[in-house]
Amino acid sequence: MTRVAARLNARTWARTWARAWAWLVPAAVAATALVVSCLVLVAAGVNPVGALGALAQGAVGDRFAIADTLIKTCPLVLTGLAVAIAFRSGVWNIGAEGQLLMGALAATAAAGGVGSLPRPVALVVVLVCGAGAGALWAWLAAVLRVRRNVSEVIATIMLNFVAARLVGFAVHGPLIEAGGRYPQSDALPVSARLPATADGLHLGIALAVLLLPLVWVLLHRTTLGFRWRATGDNPQAARIAGLAPARALMTAMLASGGLAGLAGAVEVTGVTGRLFEQFSGGQGYTAIAVALLARLEPLGVGLSALFFGALAAGSGGMQRTANVSAVFVAVIQATAILALLAADSPWMARRRALGMARRRALGITPRRAQGGPA
Amino acid sequence: MSETILLLAGSALALGTPLLLAALGELVCQRAGVINIGVEGLMLTGAFAGFLACWATGSPLVGMAAAGFAAIVLGLVFAVWVVGLDADQVVAGAALNILALGLTGVAYRAFFGVTGSALSVTTFAPLAIGGDAAWLAPLRQPAPVYVALALVPLVWIVLARTRLGLTLRAVGEAPEAAASLGIAVGTLRVGAILVGALLAGIGGGYLSLAYSNTFVEGMSAGRGFIALAIVVFGRWRPLGVLIGALLFGAASAGQFHLQAAGVAISYHLLLMLPYVLTLAVLAFASGGVAAPAALGRRREE
Numbered sequence: 001m002t003r004v005a006a007r008l009n010a011r012t013w014a015r016t017w018a019r020a021w022a023w024l025v026p027a028a029v030a031a032t033a034l035v036v037s038c039l040v041l042v043a044a045g046v047n048p049v050g051a052l053g054a055l056a057q058g059a060v061g062d063r064f065a066i067a068d069t070l071i072k073t074c075p076l077v078l079t080g081l082a083v084a085i086a087f088r089s090g091v092w093n094i095g096a097e098g099q100l101l102m103g104a105l106a107a108t109a110a111a112g113g114v115g116s117l118p119r120p121v122a123l124v125v126v127l128v129c130g131a132g133a134g135a136l137w138a139w140l141a142a143v144l145r146v147r148r149n150v151s152e153v154i155a156t157i158m159l160n161f162v163a164a165r166l167v168g169f170a171v172h173g174p175l176i177e178a179g180g181r182y183p184q185s186d187a188l189p190v191s192a193r194l195p196a197t198a199d200g201l202h203l204g205i206a207l208a209v210l211l212l213p214l215v216w217v218l219l220h221r222t223t224l225g226f227r228w229r230a231t232g233d234n235p236q237a238a239r240i241a242g243l244a245p246a247r248a249l250m251t252a253m254l255a256s257g258g259l260a261g262l263a264g265a266v267e268v269t270g271v272t273g274r275l276f277e278q279f280s281g282g283q284g285y286t287a288i289a290v291a292l293l294a295r296l297e298p299l300g301v302g303l304s305a306l307f308f309g310a311l312a313a314g315s316g317g318m319q320r321t322a323n324v325s326a327v328f329v330a331v332i333q334a335t336a337i338l339a340l341l342a343a344d345s346p347w348m349a350r351r352r353a354l355g356m357a358r359r360r361a362l363g364i365t366p367r368r369a370q371g372g373p374a
Numbered sequence: 375m376s377e378t379i380l381l382l383a384g385s386a387l388a389l390g391t392p393l394l395l396a397a398l399g400e401l402v403c404q405r406a407g408v409i410n411i412g413v414e415g416l417m418l419t420g421a422f423a424g425f426l427a428c429w430a431t432g433s434p435l436v437g438m439a440a441a442g443f444a445a446i447v448l449g450l451v452f453a454v455w456v457v458g459l460d461a462d463q464v465v466a467g468a469a470l471n472i473l474a475l476g477l478t479g480v481a482y483r484a485f486f487g488v489t490g491s492a493l494s495v496t497t498f499a500p501l502a503i504g505g506d507a508a509w510l511a512p513l514r515q516p517a518p519v520y521v522a523l524a525l526v527p528l529v530w531i532v533l534a535r536t537r538l539g540l541t542l543r544a545v546g547e548a549p550e551a552a553a554s555l556g557i558a559v560g561t562l563r564v565g566a567i568l569v570g571a572l573l574a575g576i577g578g579g580y581l582s583l584a585y586s587n588t589f590v591e592g593m594s595a596g597r598g599f600i601a602l603a604i605v606v607f608g609r610w611r612p613l614g615v616l617i618g619a620l621l622f623g624a625a626s627a628g629q630f631h632l633q634a635a636g637v638a639i640s641y642h643l644l645l646m647l648p649y650v651l652t653l654a655v656l657a658f659a660s661g662g663v664a665a666p667a668a669l670g671r672r673r674e675e
Contacts (some may be wrong), residue, residue, distance in 0.1 A: 014539035028462075030430075040477065040480060041480070044480050044481060044483075044484035045484055045532040046484065092464045094464070094468065112396075144653070144656065144657055148656070148657045148658075149652075150656040150657060151606070151665075153409070153411060153464055153670075154602060154603060154652075154656065155607055155653060155656065157411070157599050157602070158599075158601075158603060158649045158650075158652050158653050159649075160651060161596055161599070161646070162646050162649045162653075165642045165643070165645050165646035165649075166642075166646065168642040168644075168645075169642035171641055172642060214601070228439075229580055243381075263509045265667070285468070285472065288465070288468055289472070292465065323483070323487075324480065324483070325479040325480050325482070325483040326474060326479075326481050327479030327480065327591070328479070329476070330472045330473070330475045330476030330479070330581050331473065331476035331477060331480060332476075333472050333476070334469045334470070334472040334473030334476060335473070337465065337468070337472070338451075338455060338466070338469050338473070340464065341455055341459065341461035341465060341466055341469070342455070342459050342461065344461075344462045345455075345459040345460055346459075346672065347458065347459040347460050347461075348459065
């Protein structure tokens with residue numbers, strides 16, 4: 001018994017508690033977001049049980065629903081990773097939306113030229129073009145920030161609109177389908193389509209799953225990732241340590257934009273098979289919620305993307321059967337972000353430190369729990 | 375030719391007004407050191423609340439009051455988060471945009487169901503200025519346009535020539551120093567956020583009650599983001615913001631007129647112009663220099 005107690009010394013206890021807290025918060029946040037959103041439904045005169053039931057039915061009700069959830073999760077994994085890398089490096093990349101669109105645009109343009117190549121080669125070319133275009137789009141904002149001191153928040157938002165207009169221009173002009181009837185591109189040649197099952201589960205999903213641990217390794221086990229995190233945690237300290245924050249910012253934006261661009265390329269080659277206006281539907285903005293709910297951790301992005309992917313998949317069914325606008329999902333996203341911000345806020349951290357000190361002073365917390373997370 | 379110019383000037387003023395209102399609000403907010411990228415959401419909320427209240431009461435004035443009130447409520451949420459909880463301003467602002475999109479969408483469907491034809495409401499009538507003199511036609515605008523224009527000198531006087539304005543700017547430049555002089559930094563920032571929200575809400579209300587006579591989902595259509603750009607473009611000064619708003623208004627007006635005149639430029643490329651223009655101005659006018667020193671910073675940093 002004494003040995004067990006000894007093993008549960010202060011540090012172990014603190015670490016266990018910190019780990020549990022790291023999982024507890026997102027779970028509590030997701031629950032809070034659902035509850036608050038239900039209150040909105042009640043206020044709107046809708047039966048929340050029916051609406052959420054329809055939502056769940058559309059997300060996991062049958063194998064088609066589950067496949068749809070996975071398909072909707074895929075771009076959120078990629079863009080969520082993109083946002084997580086940028087935010088971790090202290091760059092507010094609000095531009096995943098534009099980078100995704102540029103990726104899709106470049107992939108579509110490239111697909112027109114690779115029809116005769118063998119499929120694996122063609123696919124690699126198309127996906128690399130997409131990722132490259134996304135990285136280039138992010139690079140523009142990074143250069144403006146580093147060279148001209150332009151806020152990357154404003155620059156990436158502006159670039160989102162420019163990208164949306166470029167896509168509009170392309171599908172009305174140079175990339176319009178051969179018949180010219182609808183403002184959309186030609187269907188991509190088969191060699192530029194990702195292999196998929198009958199349910200529509202495409203190879204891009206496997207790619208996204210593979211990238212989760214890869215980005216984790218990049219962020220936590222490489223020098224580059226260390227530079228990013230150091231710069232994000234404290235740019236002054238990073239500069240003093242000789243880490244060149246400007247370079248970290250540039251590389252983080254390139255990686256971030258590349259992932260978002262890849263998301264666009266995967267969507268067009270794996271799901272839609274064509275480019276058209278409103279191609280993205282705001283996935284680049286949802287990505288912010290995904291990354292935050294994952295607390296900017298690559299492995300967490302998988303779970304949080306699954307949560308938002310399920311919401312996206314279920315929203316259509318909810319609109320049809322429960323007559324709740326599909327944008328209701330936006331309410332859940334926003335309340336989740338707000339709840340997370342509250343849970344992670346400096347104010348909350350101070351409260352927790354205060355509560356712990358008070359408990360310690362009153363002798364409520366066992367001595368060994370001292371040194372828990374502040 | 376002169377007719378075209380008059381027409382263009384009129385629509386530049388009409389299209390610039392919502393941008394001017396929202397940008398003036400954001401200017402006040404940013405001079406206090408708070409960047410609120412949720413202007414877009416606040417405008418959308420104002421547009422919906424204004425439409426709803428006007429539809430219920432038949433009075434555009436009541437609609438405008440509701441637009442301002444609803445935006446203030448949402449602004450209060452933002453204030454609680456960034457001032458009370460000390461949360462990150464960019465992320466909280468992004469959440470505000472998403473929240474407003476969802477709430478207005480759900481509420482519109484709850485109130486009006488899925489109507490095929492768009493509902494329309496009574497709007498602010500254009501003021502009868504100068505009888506029917508043709509050259510005064512651009513000035514025959516609804517009252518909110520003149521309210522917006524009058525706000526420019528008002529905001530300038532308050533910011534530049536009053537004690538309150540000086541204190542507010544101190545909070546935006548050096549919050550720690552201000553706090554050490556006994557200035558209530560948090561209270562002032564909350565005030566600035568709410569003023570910003572009010573103006574953004576009215577700017578949104580203008581969209582549904584003066585510029586058009588109806589509400590459609592997401593009708594703010596990126597104007598809140600342009601307002602953000604205009605604040606930077608105008609270098610955080612009311613007069614600069616006025617010039618920026620009129621320029622952007624003229625750019626979008628020009629694009630409509632070119633379209634109508636059948637000029638063979640893709641309208642997608644024209645719609646892109648304001649954003650490219652903003653980026654160019656930011657890049658060549660070294661945008662960061664004039665910004666309030668503590669913009670976007672939290673207490674800890």
